[in-house]
Amino acid sequence: DAGITQSPRHKVTETGTPVTLRCHQTENHRYMYWYRQDPGHGLRLIHYSYGVKDTDKGEVSDGYSVSRSKTEDFLLTLESATSSQTSVYFCAIRGQGTDTQYFGPGTRLTVL
Amino acid sequence: QQQVKQSPQSLIVQKGGISIINCAYENTAFDYFPWYQQFPGKGPALLIAIRPDVSEKKEGRFTISFNKSAKQFSLHIMDSQPGDSATYFCAARDQGGKLIFGQGTELSVKP
Numbered sequence: 001d002a003g004i005t006q007s008p009r010h011k012v013t014e015t016g017t018p019v020t021l022r023c024h025q026t027e028n029h030r031y032m033y034w035y036r037q038d039p040g041h042g043l044r045l046i047h048y049s050y051g052v053k054d055t056d057k058g059e060v061s062d063g064y065s066v067s068r069s070k071t072e073d074f075l076l077t078l079e080s081a082t083s084s085q086t087s088v089y090f091c092a093i094r095g096q097g098t099d100t101q102y103f104g105p106g107t108r109l110t111v112l
Numbered sequence: 113q114q115q116v117k118q119s120p121q122s123l124i125v126q127k128g129g130i131s132i133i134n135c136a137y138e139n140t141a142f143d144y145f146p147w148y149q150q151f152p153g154k155g156p157a158l159l160i161a162i163r164p165d166v167s168e169k170k171e172g173r174f175t176i177s178f179n180k181s182a183k184q185f186s187l188h189i190m191d192s193q194p195g196d197s198a199t200y201f202c203a204a205r206d207q208g209g210k211l212i213f214g215q216g217t218e219l220s221v222k223p
Binding site for chain 2: 058
């Protein structure tokens, strides 16, 4: 694995509660990404970061926010979880000047 | 224009056979086309990738064929093995460096 950990690995929560997922890397890579994976949709980009405090929206950013206060950590927050946000969430990293995105092990989130 | 369409959704191949997965795109500005392999409960892992100035790339049993004029690319797995059973995703990179993924193909190789 490319030095990426995600926490928690599994979470069950209720509609309306806030949820924060954490991605931690030990590679000192500049770029970090959050995706969600749903059957029939592949992986869809939620938000990404190109440096500390530098973030931008992806394809499916509504209902999600992110923060990156340190190079190694990228947080994804669901301010008020909804059932449509039940999914598997993957973090990915990429070094500057490189092509390959390396994925973490994923977090399975269930919103009841 | 940002879509990448992947087919088939699922594929069953006998051991030793050839598995073929196809992808099509619209945006001619895409500049990098990777294929990812994902096993159940794991994150996707890069399998092989190609740039649009090359028509074919081979790594072991895995080959990407790229047709720039048709805006299509495909993954060929030769001598498919049960251990190749996984979900495969094609992707394309846009001008902003973001990957656009296909919908995925679930491959099952029967012994």
